[in-house]
Amino acid sequence: MELNFKHNQAAHCENGVTTNLLHHAGIHQITEPLAFGIGAGIFYIHIPFMKINGGPAISFRTMPGRIFSRTCSALGVPVVRKKFSSKTDAQQYLDNCLNAGQPAGCQVGVYYLTYFPKEFRFHFNAHNLVVYGKEDNIYKVSDPVMETVTTISAPDLERVRFAQGALAPKGQIYYPKSAVNITDEQIRKAIVKGIKHASWFMTETPVPMLGVAGIRFTASRIKKWREEVGERKGGLFLAQLVRMQEEIGTGGGGFRFVYAAFLQQAYNFIPNEKLLDVSKQFTTIGDLWRTAAVQASGIYKGRLSSQQEFNVMSDMVMDIAAKEKDAFKSLYNIKWK
């Protein structure tokens, strides 16, 4: 059995799943950048005392599941979301969805994901895909980061749906409850909501590890890495930062380019010149993140090794923080009437 589901490739998995599922529910105005912006996916956090794969815990995107939830709630689309403690129940529920003609979004872990090549398989549990069919115990899968659709066997799907560790998916499944009609006015409201949320979060949260302050925190840590953990490990930490920023699913420049694209598309709904100005600012910021990544690669490839080079890297990130603060402040201060 195969449902009529249109697979569109996206930069980021959750944006893609959200967009594709909403299209399926008849909401065709939503594009990947719109889903990302309305869902306030842009983010920054650097959690001290916590390590991921032995390196710093940094994220450029919001918590898994939030983009879908926020986008749907801002648009007034009712959502079904379920977690399971029993593996059989989880599979049964998925099969029932498919039988009822409903493609389902699933949160999965990447490590045992069979169609990923080994190089990309880490213990990362916040990947998303859509299951849209089943034949002979093989599920048909639309993974938005891939160009085409793919398949996975039932036992393999069960394994990734019940991946363990940080952010364990617990068989989580989600989809829009029913098809709805969305007016442009609703999209306008949702865009405003998304921008308000993200700009508030990035500039106004009084916690030093979150938002723009978090970027400054990372910058100040980078300066100390060489002394604290040594040149090689410091390089590994920077490699981790670059991977979080650029690895599949970010659209490049730590999601900043997707956000710039969102602001451009938002302008089509809300013709406020400010949006285009800030979009340009984010293009510059994304480029700066990439320039910083080049500097970091010099360090982790061992070409650059002095403390001076770590300082340069730190200053670059500090400069980005200042520019992001400007950009998000401009968004935060927009008068929406």
Next chain:
Amino acid sequence: MKKEEIPQDPSPLDKFTKEVCYAVDDNGKYQAGLSRGWQVKADALGITWQEAQARTADARQKVANGEASPILFFMELNLMDVAIVAAYTGFWQWTVKRHLKPAVFHTLAEKKLQKYADIFDVSINDLKTMNVDGVEF
């Protein structure tokens, strides 16, 4: 980033898919484009794997020296830590840590060994002998 600047470097991504990037065209309008990969991040991935391999080789040496049980080797080989192994096997973390001792490991019942063998995708025999294909040292 301009559309023509989207990097097209050979990378591990070639085995998988091209990825979507957002970039501006000549009129400053954002469009999605496809990238084959970027050397900078291919290097970041490469060095991460080198580190993982070094840790695995180190663990193998420790097992050979009688300082750790093969579970340490497979844990590193599978990029896991004690918390992840505990979550997959259902053992407590302190239990997993105990099983990392060779003396304790040798007394483990078949049933417990099977749990480890399952999450590491090997047979019990290979678990004990650290016999794995395709791993280079």
